[in-house]
Amino acid sequence: MWTDKQRGIRVSQEELLCKNACGYYGNPAWQGFCSKCWREKARTAGASRQDTRPSNDGTPLTFSKFEVKKSTEKGRRINTMRRLFWGTPSPPKHQESSESHANVLKAYQSLEPGDFTGFLKILKSPSSQRLQSRCTAFLNTMEAYHDLPVQKLSDLVQDFYQSFAEYFSGFPEAQVTQIMEHVEKLIMTRLHKWVFCHDSCDDEQKDLALQRRIRSLNWITPQMLSVPFPDKKTAVTADPFLPAITAIIEMDAKRAPQDKLACVSKCSQHVFEALSTSNSEPANADDFLSGLVYVVLKANPPRLHSNMQYVIRFGLPHSLMAGESGYYFTNLSCAVAFIDKLDGPALSLSPEEFEGYMLRQRAPREGKRQQVASDAQHLLEELTGRQEKLDQGMDALNMQLQTWVKAVHSQLDEATAQFALVQKEITAQAEISQVFSSSSHDASPQGDEKDESVLAFTDQHAGPQATDC
DSSP states (O other): OOOOSSOSOOOOHHHHBOTTOOSSBOOGGGTTOOHHHHHHHHHHHHHHHHTTSOOTTSOOOOHHHHHHHHHHHHHHHHHHHHHHHHSSSSOOOGGGOOHHHHHHHHHHHTOOTTOHHHHHHHHHSGGGHHHHHHHHHHHHHHHHTTTSOHHHHHHHHHHHHHHHHHTTTTSOHHHHHHHHHHHHHHHHHHHHHHHTTOTTSOHHHHHHHHHHHHHHTTTOOTTTTTOOOOOTTSOOSSOTTHHHHHHHHHGGGOOSHHHHHHHHHHHHHHHHHHHHHHOSSOOOHHHHHHHHHHHHHHHOOTTHHHHHHHHHHHSOHHHHHSHHHHHHHHHHHHHHHHHHTOOTGGGTOOHHHHHHHHTTSOOOHHHHHHHHHHHHHHHHHHHHHHHHHHHHHHHHHHHHHHHHHHHHHHHHHHHHHHHHHHHHHHHHHHHHHHHHHHHHTOOOTTHHHHHHHHHHHHHHHHTHHHHHO
């Protein structure tokens, strides 16, 4: 097993958390902030740019006026979303709820976790007609205004999530989370074609740049990344990270952000499994990040940047800020950032060596050895398979020959018995012929007595024809 004094890519737990020390996971895409803090920071920056312009009287706005305008703008946006969703600037009060409203809440309370089909049935029921019509109105509005900047579309979707969650404010938090995951899947499956890789951003160009970058680094070996990997003494028929590679590639085929996050979680779990089989020591966070970097380099997932930005913009905030999915997605973001800034010292290489590898002027010996070993292993497996098929054919031929030999022996025994019977008949007829021959040429004085015995013998064997003669 390949080991090194310093295992993996060094990233502390503190570096994964938000810069504002709010306790949630940060992300390199958000400059180290969590999604909530990043949105607040972006909105503050946008408002500050608008309010740097002088007022009508030539004097700049004071800080108090800036706060008032910020609150007014935020309240106006929320009221607009509530009016779109509820038909009024405020959500319905529970004490004013009708009997049908109570029935709807009861139906959603009985919803099983992960039962998206059951959620759709409840949403289509007559008692839930109001929620269904508001979802339809929101989707139609988003499709009509899909030409808006992608960040505006993201804000509208996030505000919709917040407005929808207010309808279930009396539910436990875990139950609201489950319902909102169904809402996210319903909304974003329909809006995926309008907002994914939007024309207002440069996601497509960044996808191509990232793919070219990963392709130029395909010479990197697991040993260079300090990834625990089976050595030449260990019999390995395939790359232990292959399931993780497959899972991260599948992310592009999903539409809902939570389904894409599920692929990231599945990939990360396979990485931990591969590390546990390749390393005698328990896998730590540094090993995991190194293994994830190796998986991304080997997979070169399609539209990776666009998929990550899609999850960031339109996924539920709690999915990225905390929990298992948030931890895995943060590590994936760190892995992509590491690949983008990868240089020689990060791989324990000199700048000249790194440049030589990038220009294809040299290749890692370990990589060549592994390739030769892999080819030899595949050839050996192929030859072994052919030998097994040949042995099976020989066994079948031997069994057929044994069957034929038994049949021939049986036929020979039967022919021998028939030949013995024929031989006996021939011997008997020869004796009869000899008797006839001796009787016709005998002339002794006692011929009368002998003739009588011969006639008796002839009458017995010759039958009526002898009498006629």
